Structure formats: C-alpha cells, structure tokens
Amino acid sequence: MFRIGEFSKLTQVxxxxxxxxxxxxxxxxxxVDKWTGHRLYSVEQIPRLNKILYLRDSGLNVSEIALALTLDEQSLLAQLDKKRIEIENAIQAEREKLRKIELAKSEIQGGKGEPRYNISVKSIPAYQVLSxxxxxxxxxxxxxxxxxxxxFTGAQKIEITGNTFSIYHDTEFRETDVDIELCAPVKKMGTAKDPFCFRMTEPVPYMACTMVYGDFANIKGAYLAFAEWLQKNSEYKMSNPMRQIVHRGPWNESNPEKYLIELQIPLKQT
Structure with a gap:
C-alpha cells in the first residue's frame, strides 16, 4: 500500500x-488507516486512474467519467464518439466566431475591399432530379x-447530368432544425428509396441571381446586395424557397478564395 503522497509521485497525479x-x-x-486516517492506495488502482486520466483528457467531465467507468467496451466507444462530435461542433462554432470577428473588423473599416455583386433576373426551368x-x-x-x-448515387450508379443545387424550404433564417433539400439533375427517373426520391422541381419564372466569388463568408455581402436591389426594384417581391448552387467548393477546390457560389431568390411581381 502507498500513502497518498507516495501514490501521487508514482502516478504523476x-x-x-x-x-x-x-x-x-x-x-x-x-x-483508510483507522488510526491515522491516511488514505492508502494500491498498485491495482493505477489502471483505473489511467483510464480516468485519458477520459478526462478526452474532454469528459467527472459525471461523464463516472458513467464511462461503468460501461462495457462498445458502450464506452460510443460515448467517446458522442464526445468527439460534441467537440467538433464546438470547434466549428468557435471558427464561426472568428469569421464573424473578421466581418466585424471589415464593417468597422467601412467595408474596404468588399466584392461587388451583380444581380440579374432569369427564368429557371423545371428539373428532373434525384432529391x-x-x-x-x-x-x-x-x-x-x-x-x-x-x-447513394455512387452505389446506385446514378448519372448526374447538371449542376447540383440546394433548396432551402424554411421561410425564415433558422439557427436550428433547418429544412434543406439537395437536388441532383438526372437523365431519367429511377425507383425511389427512402429518404431519396425522384421528382420534378418547380419552374421559377423570375429568379434573382448573383454569383459569390471567394470564401463562404462573402455570402453575407451578397444578401445585402439582394436587399438593396429589391428596395430599388419595387416591382418585385422576394418569394420562397431560395436556392444555392456551389459551382466550386470544398470538394473540388482547395483554395477558398476561388470558391464560386450562385445564390438564387425567387421573385413575384407586385
């Protein structure tokens, strides 16, 4: 048996x-020594202490560690995966804060060097898509x-025939529970397999469009350009749902400064 000071030195805790x-x-x-009250530890406790330490270093708090110590191997691995996802989400949130700091600095400096956005109105046909x-x-x-x-398209050998795009079905910006539809144009309709389906998208007679060059952070400026354009062109009102096409993004372009995104807002005439 080791007194607590000795155990501390041996385990570096x-x-x-x-x-x-x-x-x-x-x-x-x-x-616990009944005469002195000294805490006494055994060498057999070192593996448990090491487990506590790597769980602590993995980001688990004491209550989570207490639960983890009762789990079998598979359940413990599942808990660690859950913690990993939680940490990744926290990192993403912190990166978003850094991006917003840069946007705030840019606005404070009067928007120097901000890109210009050209708004055009075009008619969008219906598309036959995998959704x-x-x-x-x-x-x-x-x-x-x-x-x-x-x-899914790879496993089913489905050929994509045009630019894929996203449809945002919510009528407002949402921080959580976002309704998103991905659409991939296809040559022919196939057999639906939940959650995938084949359908025709709705044609849009009037769609306000603009291209966004560079990092996704530039999208904010594009929406400001839309707002200014809509105010000047009062014969139109914005409608729903909005669309987005990422012509060049993380999957086919390593440099964010070369990203190319097209934003589309449906319009109705007043």
Whole structure:
C-alpha cells in the first residue's frame, strides 16, 4: 500500500486531484488507516486512474467519467464518439466566431475591399432530379447531406447530368432544425428509396441571381446586395424557397478564395 503522497509521485497525479477523485467517488482509496486516517492506495488502482486520466483528457467531465467507468467496451466507444462530435461542433462554432470577428473588423473599416455583386433576373426551368430532403440540426449539416447523396448515387450508379443545387424550404433564417433539400439533375427517373426520391422541381419564372466569388463568408455581402436591389426594384417581391448552387467548393477546390457560389431568390411581381 502507498500513502497518498507516495501514490501521487508514482502516478504523476497531484494530491489535490486524487482527493477530488475520491470526493467524486470515481477513485476511492483502497484503504483508510483507522488510526491515522491516511488514505492508502494500491498498485491495482493505477489502471483505473489511467483510464480516468485519458477520459478526462478526452474532454469528459467527472459525471461523464463516472458513467464511462461503468460501461462495457462498445458502450464506452460510443460515448467517446458522442464526445468527439460534441467537440467538433464546438470547434466549428468557435471558427464561426472568428469569421464573424473578421466581418466585424471589415464593417468597422467601412467595408474596404468588399466584392461587388451583380444581380440579374432569369427564368429557371423545371428539373428532373434525384432529391434528398431532411430537417438537419443547422446549415453546417448540409455537408453531411451531400456525402449521403454522393454515396447513394455512387452505389446506385446514378448519372448526374447538371449542376447540383440546394433548396432551402424554411421561410425564415433558422439557427436550428433547418429544412434543406439537395437536388441532383438526372437523365431519367429511377425507383425511389427512402429518404431519396425522384421528382420534378418547380419552374421559377423570375429568379434573382448573383454569383459569390471567394470564401463562404462573402455570402453575407451578397444578401445585402439582394436587399438593396429589391428596395430599388419595387416591382418585385422576394418569394420562397431560395436556392444555392456551389459551382466550386470544398470538394473540388482547395483554395477558398476561388470558391464560386450562385445564390438564387425567387421573385413575384407586385
């Protein structure tokens, strides 16, 4: 048996943390000397302590560690996968904050160097498409939908005949539970297999369109251009649903400065 100071030195874990783990009930001493009250630890407890440490270093809090220590291997792996996704989402959120800081700096400096957006109105025909429509946690989840659609078209050997595009069915901007439909133009209709279906998209007689060059952060400026254009062209009102075509994006262009996105807002005449 080792006294707490000795165990601390051998495991390279501070006495403060060992006492904390004892209070939390995840690593209690093997014995407590009834005469001195000293905490005594055994060598057999070191593997459990090491497990606590790697779970802590993986981002789990004490309550999550307590649960993890009771799980079998498969359940523990599932919990770690859940924590990984949680951390990835947190990183994405922090990256979005950094992007917004740069946007704020740009606005403070008077929008110097901001790109210009040319708005044009065109007629969009109906398209025969393979469709995947889901309500997803947020707009960042669209990438997961594209991976799902790509895997399906590859497995089913479905030939895509034109530019794929996204349709955003919500009538307002949403922070969560976003209704997104991915559309891939195809030569012929196939057999539907949930959640995929084949359908004809609706034609749009008047669609306001603009091209966005560069990083996705530039999309904000494009929507401002739409707002200014709509105010000047009062014979039109914006309608729904909006569309987006990523001609060049993360999957076919490594340099964000060379991304090319087309935004489309349906119009109705007043």
């Amino acid at each position: 501070s006495i403060r943390m060992l006492r904390y783990y004892d209070e939390a009930g995840i690593l209690t001493p093997a014995e 995947l429509r889901k309500v997803v946690p947020n707009y960042y989840s669209e990438g997961d939908l594209w991976e799902e659609l790509s895997a």
